[in-house]
Amino acid sequence: MVQEYSVLIGGQAGDGIRLAGGSVARLFNRLGYWVFVYNDYQSLIRGGHNFTVVRASGKRVQAHRNKVDIIVAFNQETLEKHGWRLKDGSIVIFDSDSVKAEGLGLPLTGIASKRNLPLIVRNTAALGALASTLGLEFHLVEEVVRSSVRRNVEENIAVAKEGYDMSGGYRGFLRVQALNNPPRPILSGNEAIGLGAVKAGLKLYVAYPMTPSTPLLHYLAGNADELGIAVVQPENEIAVIGIAEGAAYAGVRTMVGTSGGGFCLMVEHLSLAGQAEIPIVIMLGERPGPAIGLPTYHAQGELFFPIFAGHGEFPRIVVSPGDAEEAFYLSAEAQNLAWRFQVPVILVADYSLLESSFSSVLDEGRVLIEKPKMWSGGGEYKRYLLTWDGVSPLAFPGTAGVTVKVNSYEHDEYGVTTEDPVLTVRNAEKRLAKSRAIEDELRKKETVKTYGNMQAETVLVTWGSTKGAVVEVAEEHGFGVLQPLYLNPFPVWEMEKHFPGKKNIVCVEANSTGQLARWIMFHGFRVDRTILKYDGRALTVDELEEKIKEVSA
Secondary structure, eight states, X not given: OOOEEEEEEEEEETSOHHHHHHHHHHHHHHTTOEEEEEEEOOSOSSEEEEEEEEEEESSOOOSOOSOEEEEEESSHHHHHHHGGGEEEEEEEEEETTTOOOSSEEEOHHHHHHTTTOOGGGHHHHXXXXXXXXXXXXXXXXXXXXXXXXXXXHHHHHHHHHHHHHTTGGGTTSSOOOOOSOOOOOEEEHHHHHHHHHHHTTOOEEEEOOOTTSHHHHHHHHXXXXXXXXXXXXXXXXXXXXXXXXXXXXXXXXXEEEEEHHHHXXXXXXXXXXXXXXXOEEEEEEEOSOSTTOOTTSOOOOOSHHHHHOSSSOOOOEEEOOSSHHHXXXXXXXXXXXXXXXXXXXXXXXXXHHHHSEEEOOOOGGGOOOOOOOBOOSOSOOOTTOOOTTSOOOBOOTTOTTOOOOOOSSOBOTTSOBOOOHHHHHHHHHHHHHHHHHHHHHHTTSOOEEEEEOTTSSEEEEEOGGGHHHHHHHHHHHTOEEEEESEEESOOHHHHTTTSTTXXXXXXXXXXXXXXXXXXXXXXXXXXXXXXXXOSSSOOOHHHHHHHHHHHOO
């Protein structure tokens, strides 16, 4: 039987709930467990209710469950909102200075205040108590504290030890066994996207803060020197993409990050990139809309937006990873594809992918910086030279004897504005040729993933981070899973291998209109049923297990 534990930590904004969840994840990671960390927080700096669920298992897990083994409550509201998650054998660890409950009550506030330490230090005392209930040796807690706390390290260790010792009556309440696995990197989707892009040559990241992409801006800015990149935060999203396009024109690999409202402002520049053939990667973080919607919650409502955004007809690539590992590889692939074909590439990532953390195993050797088609230096340079694949050789400003002209107007091969109907047709056909070349290239890549029993009559189709719950439930029930990684061009050539003979095609996604289902049907495939969740929260394994009964009977 697979060993598995789920811990929920709850409190208000400012209590350091996410930090506490990260420490719990590191504790299980040191024991050899796969971990998944789901963060739920309101759009508030202080107050409100935040919680984190850490799921640790002997098998790979990429979604959380509703029911938990332990609740760590820093306020009464946590138990009021999450008491229903407890099951037989669960335990509550709570701050007895402010919470009334049954279980392991500790004066967490008092432990911090008597040392004149910030209230956030309650987290460390709770971590010690948690380790005690799990039957762990204290040195593991000390290792986690030393690896994650930057200030007052010795004081935090003392606080953790006090929480550990005060929990003696519950020592080994659950008794977790260490697994014979080495610790694995724990990455959020945002971190993985940043690292993948850098590995593929990213040199400039430009963004304006907008959840759920803001952590990517913070991560890259905080590590810019180590990563060897520049990070710029201008005054708005229009400036963001304009700066990035200017840098790309000069030969700098760039990426921008935003969410739906910010992408709206970037759309005119998206068309500029299509006409001027400027390579750029846009990371589009999905959250519920319309308008401000739910700024800090989960949705997959923007499948069509990046595919059809912009005026006029021009090629673009849209890709969507489902976990941190895919985010790393596809972010790198997006950089290389943007520069190979001189097109915008849009990486669509939902909130749960970006803001959750995953145990990950990365093969950095898989990622190479692929060189774009460059001008050989012979003859007269034509920025928009007509070629069989629609891709013209690049040269950058500063190249001796070369004038590099880009143009948002229709233009001739030199980049000079034209309204000639013959050249207009040639340029349209150039863009069509590039679209065909992109599809030919994608046929050589992994564009669709499969899981479970693909011989089964029921196949679940999903995209983005929803794949975490879908894959787990499908493998438990003997179903197959299809996960398209590329949404445009849509990999019809790969999808058509798996649809024949299936009696029940079920599309599972986090929106109210079944956007992936509609996109699949647009390309001539059948979808029999949909499972849709659109309350701003990610689909849990428990929920899908209940819903799947309705559509697989």
